[in-house]
Amino acid sequence: MTRRQQGKYPNEVRRRTVRLVLEHRDEYASEWAAITSIAAKSGMTAETLRKWVRQAEVDEGRRPGVTSEESVRVRELQRENRELRRANEMAISTGGRNELCEFLQWCHIAECLARATVEAALDPA
Helix, strand or coil, rough: HHHHHHCCCCHHHHHHHHHHHHHHHHHCCHHHHHHHHHHHHHHHCCHHHHHHHHHHHHCCCCCCCCCCHHHHHHHHHHHHHHHHHHHHHHHHHCCCCHHHHHHHHHHHHHHHHHHHHHHHHHHHC
8 A cells, every 4th residue: 555545644553543442432521532542642534543443343334334345446446437437438539349349248237237236336225
């Protein structure tokens, strides 16, 4: 993972601060108090840490939402779909009719997979 994809904080810092919040939130008046205290000690904003805690809860199945894995898969399918569309446009512009049919089939398959993945990720059941 590149530095740009990773963000400002390494994954280990993210995991450690989220774990601290989850383990010590009962020692504070509220979860927000725990988040602000731990965020200040870790050198980040409370809102950043709050988002990480919420995503960790989604990933663990304790809160509804789209997991990190599902988000990555949707982005991969969207990228693949864009590439197939681009290839399809190139086939059309070069006049390749047999290739056009094959690219259209792949494009349709990728669209269906992406749509199904997004719908499944957003389905609260």
